Amino acid sequence: MLNTSFSTSIVNTRRLPDQRWQIQPERPELAQMLADRFNISPIISQLLINRGIDTLYDAEIFLEPELLNLPSPLEDFPDLAVSLELLENAIASQAKIAICGDYDADGMTSTALLLRSLRYLGAQVDYAIPSRMHEGYGVNKRIIEEFHSEGVELILTVDNGISAFEPIARARELGLKVIITDHHDIPQKLPPANAILNPKLIREDSPYRGVAGVGVAYILAVSLAEQLGQANSDITTQMLELFTLGTIADLAPLTGVNRRWVQSGLKVLPKSNLAGIQALIQMSGVQAPSKDNTNILTPDFGNQKSTIKNPKSLKPEDIGFRLGPRINAIGRIADPQIVIELLTTDDMGMALERAMQCESINRQRQDMCKQIEEEAIEYVETRHVASLHDDRVLLVVCPGWHHGVIGIVASRLVERYGVPVFIGTYEDEGHIRGSARGIPEFNIFEALEYCHNLLGKYGGHKAAGGFSIPAENLELVHSRLSEFANKCLELQHLKPLLKIDTLANLNQLNQKLYRQLNVLEPCGIENPEPVFWTPNVRIIEQGTVGKAHIKMTIEQMVDNRRHTIKAIAWRWREYCPLPANIDIAYKLRENTFNGETNIELEIIGARLPIPTPQSQVILFNQFKSVSTKPRTQFEHLGRSYTCCIYNNDKNNGALELRIQNSEGKILAATPNSTTGLLGSSRQDAKEVDISQPPYDTIIRAALQALDNDDF
Template structure:
């Protein structure tokens, strides 16, 4: 592979980890800009009908392949059918709505939109919106990022004589709504390159196809649609493979030079650095701004990276839909007035700060409740269901994701709308299907929807305990105890002397990175922490060194929101991603720590002396002895308790022996909490002792 690609073996290992196992596959991946796509008309059975319905609504005077005359007579314009878009309040739904509004208006349509209230109505089109559209003289309803589960509202629209096109990407329910046309990648062949698109991807295909049909597909409108597609796709965490990777790669190059005032204002307000500019250190040292993860992701090139959208632009868009009026984002992304765009971008900035504060408060409260009430039974329940009053429904999904990261179990989190009703959000782990779990519990729920990784739901308050029991029942069918812990997947090991600018530049061949094409995660063993301090809102900034062939290699690192782990032990195995830091015109490569553990490599304990390393420690108010011994060629950790029993574990292994002698010892899994905690305490004591040599 390395001979074929002319890339380093480490980079080729990353390709192999992503399922790219032959030189031919590597060339296809590395040259994804040359991807040849089938016509969407071949893969989406209802696309032709959708185009016909829209074509007839926009240009009823034109022929089947007619174009819109710029000076169409007023009576021709008056004969148009009014179109209404029903969107969603997340980034995917709002960018989809803005994309179709811009494109349909460009094509001359009479078009308006509505987005249901997150707080009062919840997700998706409803009967109120349908009847309101009808009273306003709408003839064609177009849903974006919703509608696939809205049987009754669509049925009501048909009763009122409205035409309906559903564009959605969520999982398919048992009964499809009676729409005139449905565009959903979950309904097309599994081998299609369009299978992984988000709601904004469906909207993009529809808008581009319609512009082409009407002969209006010029560069300006196509580029603006591509930019909105890119924003929505990354913000919605759609997989960056296949057609998404192909289009997003192009969109990221267009965004820095966007002609859309809303995009330019959003980039300006969020502090994405497109060239030169102040970097991480200037932000850290400013007294007027605090260091925050999304505020320290800087970029110094003419092409954005997905992380710029994921950590900076996307949260500002999403914050509006979570706790404010989505109209702010729609106006931001559809206006052609830079003054209005800056005003709306400033609103996004202020609301996003409010969202951050709310998330932090709710997360702290949730963690306290979990530690007291639910942690002891989490291994048996295998799912966390937590509901509290006075939590803002718009941000509990973010908190659910953070609880999944911390506890490694599926999380269903909710809050009371009133005394009789609960609304919630769910987030899963790889082995758990959220939408299937909700379907398994549907007799206890009101509305629900989602996909494998996430979902939303409502239920009567009296059903809460029954739901908790039902979800635990489902979780016990698909989860084993070994699944219930935070999981960090590592690509490959690296030494600090392999991390430099040339290597970082080679990593760009993997871009754009995101879902199903993740940022590479490396690990390095036995590093030394020589400096560390708390910065910003509880982040640890540190300097790490590693000695290789009598030479010392030093690098800086950041650990986001790790205040509770400060100070870190002096010696660690570390897992991390790479990032650039720009400061005073200089660019350096730094580590973004994702996980650490106490070193388990034998050279830590035998480098300075040949005798076994021994010490004592206290655990649960009892005194223990521990030491590292050589058992043949394998170093072994042995822990002795006051009763004379010994736990012996080969370093780096998960199975140990427990007993008074090896002949009578039983095998135990030391990854289980009752063993793992004492094992880590012993290693901590030995690591501190080893560091003194």
């Protein structure tokens, strides 16, 4: 039986997204204690608790990151001292240093950061980035041989190298010294480098544990500048800006030292002295240029000061949704040299030229993504939809796709189908290259390791990765991935997960609460933007806007007073019209129109209202006078069930909902109880918590089916 959320015949008639909601448990006493101590709303303190902050000390460090006591990186990175010695000797002897970077935002900002800092410190340094189109990720033997022929004596990898055993071994054979700086997961066998700097190799409680590739580069560059006595504000501020740009664009966790440094970096970025960052901010429309320099195409090239009007702190979404994609687009479908020149030049004319190239190429990237996504959805719906529950993983391979953008499409397929996605395209008849994106319960890197003898090159981490496959191994890889997925995924995992922070009523959503949300900034990975939910609201107005969005007005009655608010649901046109009464999950947004600023909602989740204990009793009681036992069939997560209401004679005639699956197992639940029984008979049944997944959603589906059935 097909899951209706995957069925091609029903896709355009679904009334609500097929999601699983995970609502964080409320801790009202602790929330109130933190609220009183730090003079914040209990809603805000509940958000802190949801992020693992449950002591006064942790809350103080989170709210004031500068109070975090940082150990010297030399204490936490065992090979940092060796790395500094190798670089210091190379600078002193003017030996040639070569950086091998990567073509994503993390790798390119890391490369630019080390180029700027090493040149400032007097090094003779150049760089190379492998071709995404022809070589794929990471340092390779061709680059090693080329460095050797150019007289390079020291190679420095950034954002790659931890899995490059053979290329690094070749470099050592040729007499080259190698420092690996990387942040990807550790393979079974480490390459024979002179030094390896990787946060995955340091103690788990280190504040540096979550840094991205650009974070490792930043630590190395700042440590070297300090050791050489040249850590002045100009160079360290430039490095901080590039660190911030790369960290957010790479979706590194914004906790610990990342939170502290990114918070500082976001304050200096708008008034950056780096020509490339000025140009990128202007071209992306994050902020308007000043009145003295309204035409960004004809700037005052002699003035290297910031041209940003009313400089203020940026937010991570400014980088994540505006600056980062323009940088990433270059690495995906063009020459990374464009970004390296953008971020290392001091010439505003060249910076603007390169920023305009980023703008144009990003538009091309958007068009490619749209086309490939449409083709991929059609491919899945016609070939794979029936087997998704059995496979529990999606492997999509088609010729003619640009592998520079398929990772983005993989993320969108995960959002749509709720399963791990491995997507690839043919480089030639014999080779496939692809990208992978996971779900919380699935580790991409471990899945690739599980297929290691069937793959070519591969790498990545828990959430994402890259790989190559000999074409003749395609079906074997699909089978192996499905085998791995079936070991770690249950059927309830196979729908998009929506993590929700806390309940809020519409009367609580005001400017004061919105301003207090700023204490959580910078938000990002492991410190997500808050998601609220409100139960049983009424949609009093709705309609589509643009090509794919729903704009609506929402109403809730609180204490006999009517409260309304505007909302938008991006790319939800297929769900229009939404049911009149729903539970909603959303983020808060500030909208200014005609000089008036209001709080609005960005809807990201919706479901039919959960039956309350009282409504369950009413529904159960509807069947008291029915002489025959009402039975109804329904489908849930691709499986068929029957359900009915029984008068349980063994329990004084209490009403009981019984749900039976195709294997004969029965789930029994009664109103006003969070405990049910699950088993083939009452004698062998075990108690289960029916307020938690997967039982809560099955019960909701059964009650809805009974309510809709005409007896």
